[in-house]
Amino acid sequence: MLQGVLPLGEAGGAAALMADLHADGEQRKPVIPCDRSPEIAMDLCKFDLKVVPGYEPWLEEQIRQLSIQALQANTLTCNTCGEVAGTYIIEYDGQTFRLPGEETYTFLSFIVGSGG
Numbered sequence: 001m002l003q004g005v006l007p008l009g010e011a012g013g014a015a016a017l018m019a020d021l022h023a024d025g026e027q028r029k030p031v032i033p034c035d036r037s038p039e040i041a042m043d044l045c046k047f048d049l050k051v052v053p054g055y056e057p058w059l060e061e062q063i064r065q066l067s068i069q070a071l072q073a074n075t076l077t078c079n080t081c082g083e084v085a086g087t088y089i090i091e092y093d094g095q096t097f098r099l100p101g102e103e104t105y106t107f108l109s110f111i112v113g114s115g116g
Contacts, residue, residue, distance in 0.1 A: 060083055063088065063108060077090050090104065
């Protein structure tokens with residue numbers, strides 16, 4: 001029985017990890033720490049959606065559509081600011097916010113979804 005966590009290339013790899021059972025017969029889920037197997041585990045802290053082809057145009061279009069819907073809740077969004085400067089300016093409930101694209105999308109989704 002395996003006692004520690006092994007990178008997939010050692011001592012039977014993934015098959016050995018998947019077949020590992022505790023003494024009580026319950027199967028243990030494999031755990032692969034990021035610092036031991038960087039080729040397998042993804043570092044989510046360094047992941048950037050902007051490198052995914054088509055993501056930024058999709059996000060900009062979603063924000064444009066949500067901005068139109070948010071007008072019903074007396075919310076104004078400067079889309080040009082976001083597309084040119086990288087941050088959107090939103091006027092909502094007497095306050096002005098400057099947010100990056102992902103936060104703008106989330107905030108506008110909240111406004112539209114909650115009815116303003």
